[in-house]
Amino acid sequence: MDYSKYEPVIGLEVHVQLQTKSKLFSSDANQFGRKPNTQVNAITLAHPGTLPKMNKKAVEYAVKMGIACNCRIESLNCFARKNYFYPDLPKGYQISQHTTPICVGGYITISVNGNEKQIHLNRIHLEEDAGKSIHDAVDGFTCLDYNRAGTPLIEIVTEPCIHSAEEAFQYLTEIRKLVRWIEISDGNMEEGSLRCDANISIRPTGSSELGTKVEVKNLNSIRNVKKAIEYEIERMINLVESGQIITQQTRSFDATNDTTFAIREKEEANDYRYFPDPDLVPFFINQSYIDDIKKSMPALPHALKSTFQTHYGLSAYDAHQLCEDKHTAFYFIATTNYSHNYKAIANFILGPLKQHVNELGIDFEKISLLPQTLAGIIALIDDGKINFSTAANKLLPAIINNNDNPAITAEKLNLIQVSNEDAISTWVQQVINAMPDKVNEYKKGKKGLIGLFVGEVKKISKGKADPKLTTSTLEKILNEQ
Structure with a gap:
């Protein structure tokens, strides 16, 4: 029909x-x-x-x-x-x-x-x-x-x-x-x-x-x-x-x-x-009477979506997801008072923090992590001291309920990334020496193997090697050989 x-x-x-x-x-x-x-x-x-x-x-x-x-x-x-x-x-x-x-x-x-x-x-x-x-x-x-x-x-x-x-x-x-x-x-x-x-x-x-x-x-x-x-x-x-x-x-x-x-x-x-x-x-x-009520009301979701895109530079998708719930939206705004990496804030809220509140069956009104603590985590990522995965899976669980200083906690947990070129070069060379067959395949054009090498360096360094520096060091050494 x-x-x-x-x-x-x-x-x-x-x-x-x-x-x-x-x-x-x-x-x-x-x-x-x-x-x-x-x-x-x-x-x-x-x-x-x-x-x-x-x-x-x-x-x-x-x-x-x-x-x-x-x-x-x-x-x-x-x-x-x-x-x-x-x-x-x-x-x-x-x-x-x-x-x-x-x-x-x-x-x-x-x-x-x-x-x-x-x-x-x-x-x-x-x-x-x-x-x-x-x-x-x-x-x-x-x-x-x-x-x-x-x-x-x-x-x-x-x-x-x-x-x-x-x-x-x-x-x-x-x-x-x-x-x-x-x-x-x-x-x-x-x-x-x-x-x-x-x-x-x-x-x-x-x-x-x-x-x-x-x-x-x-x-x-x-x-x-x-x-x-x-x-x-x-x-x-x-x-x-x-x-x-x-x-x-x-x-x-x-x-x-x-x-x-x-x-x-x-x-x-x-x-x-x-x-x-x-x-x-x-x-x-x-x-x-109408004007007084209007002044007492929070910014409404449709207006906030526009603000999140025009003022904070977020995508339409991120803006929509943040505005699905008032407390989520205002948690984002509160965090922007301590960090200007707006995209990173949105990623953390819509990723690991949303997962956390969903598991607990609460909303962002009751989340224990303070906006300034989240901003501290993002600052460590921005400074290259930890990566997003480490921040979400190791640092966040350690401080989400007590709001301990992210930098101090990361040091205590030995999570700070190594950005020392000599140390990373040593780890890279160990991986290359241990995988001659894969090195030959890489040189013959299988450039996708770079991810495998990075993963092996991550294992050797126990996750502490700076991923960006590791990748650039690998490419440099492999292309020179």
């Missing part, structure tokens, strides 16, 4: 739990993993006569995300009641923003196959989360845990401008990185801190009209979002090609076989009967 005849059109709705200390409209603790129904009070349970009170920190976090996503921050904000019945919704309605989202427009830049693309946003709005229905705890019953009810959320809604599962994958990866970068959420999909619904349709390639859309819910990992979209695109094309009609519906994803299945016909927006919440007055955001 020729799938290129059709263009997928995808819009994503991403719910992000904000890591405030308390809930959006009550003082209940906002923490994951506590015993069921231990983080509830009369407001969360919607007892008669209770009144909600706005969480100011949640507003700040929403504005932060809006700034990070290049949105326009709305000055006038109101809340509405979104009416629908579900057992885990104590009030029988959800408090959300309807006609006045806190952030409007904006975009997030992604990279797919080396090409950058802006994914345009429709809105970001604040709302409260529902509780959680648990269907498998007690046979024959559904259990309700209201701990999550009232947790502050932002919902990030894209325009229908995503055209492949890979673009959706990269967009979600960027969203998760951003919310962690500005520290408004842990972005953990497995714990429900970040949840995604995908609206998917297809249309003939070249057409501008939108097709019938299907919404896929319950996607609990970025990889599953990609798999669900891929499956839906193929399913829809097969339906159209076989003369059948695509039905607008809500579907769920089955991770056991990477397929989707229908769960209900899709509701329309008017089914929710939105109306302004009479218990919450409008709130206003002025420009000075």
Whole structure:
């Protein structure tokens, strides 16, 4: 089947739990993993006569995300009641923003196959989360845990401008990185801190009209979002090609076989009967408030990538890898205060140090090696006193937890390279004398054998011979004979 005849059109709705200390409209603790129904009070349970009170920190976090996503921050904000019945919704309605989202427009830049693309946003709005229905705890019953009810959320809604599962994958990866970068959420999909619904349709390639859309819910990992979209695109094309009609519906994803299945016909927006919440007055955001938040935010990853390339001379690849995590990026910047060999810093961070933190299951925020200690290691390499391999495999393990002076430690461990020409010439001559057959092959044109000779000198010198001086000495002696 020729799938290129059709263009997928995808819009994503991403719910992000904000890591405030308390809930959006009550003082209940906002923490994951506590015993069921231990983080509830009369407001969360919607007892008669209770009144909600706005969480100011949640507003700040929403504005932060809006700034990070290049949105326009709305000055006038109101809340509405979104009416629908579900057992885990104590009030029988959800408090959300309807006609006045806190952030409007904006975009997030992604990279797919080396090409950058802006994914345009429709809105970001604040709302409260529902509780959680648990269907498998007690046979024959559904259990309700209201701990999550009232947790502050932002919902990030894209325009229908995503055209492949890979673009959706990269967009979600960027969203998760951003919310962690500005520290408004842990972005953990497995714990429900970040949840995604995908609206998917297809249309003939070249057409501008939108097709019938299907919404896929319950996607609990970025990889599953990609798999669900891929499956839906193929399913829809097969339906159209076989003369059948695509039905607008809500579907769920089955991770056991990477397929989707229908769960209900899709509701329309008017089914929710939105109306302004009479218990919450409008709130206003002025420009000075936005400016203060903007000043408090760290440099964002997309801007840092550009800085790493233009100011520090790093490759696009190195800049991208460093900016995958905020603490890694800022560890690099901190180290540049002590060393100007920026490429060497990047190599060490993305090589041995990244391996170290991965083995420990930590990130660069918790690494014990100080930036100035890393700069000291790099200085020894730059001065030709040790090579990269020795620094990574022998010196680094000796000082990574105690930050001992790299130069002194290298001396104690007898790691300092020998750059004495007489000593190296002696070792080189020993190798040449021991390998006459290989010497003859080298002279007959097998110049690649120089690596073998260098390796043998390294063995004799117990790794202390300066590799560059060893190579040049070998070439000189071999060419003179």
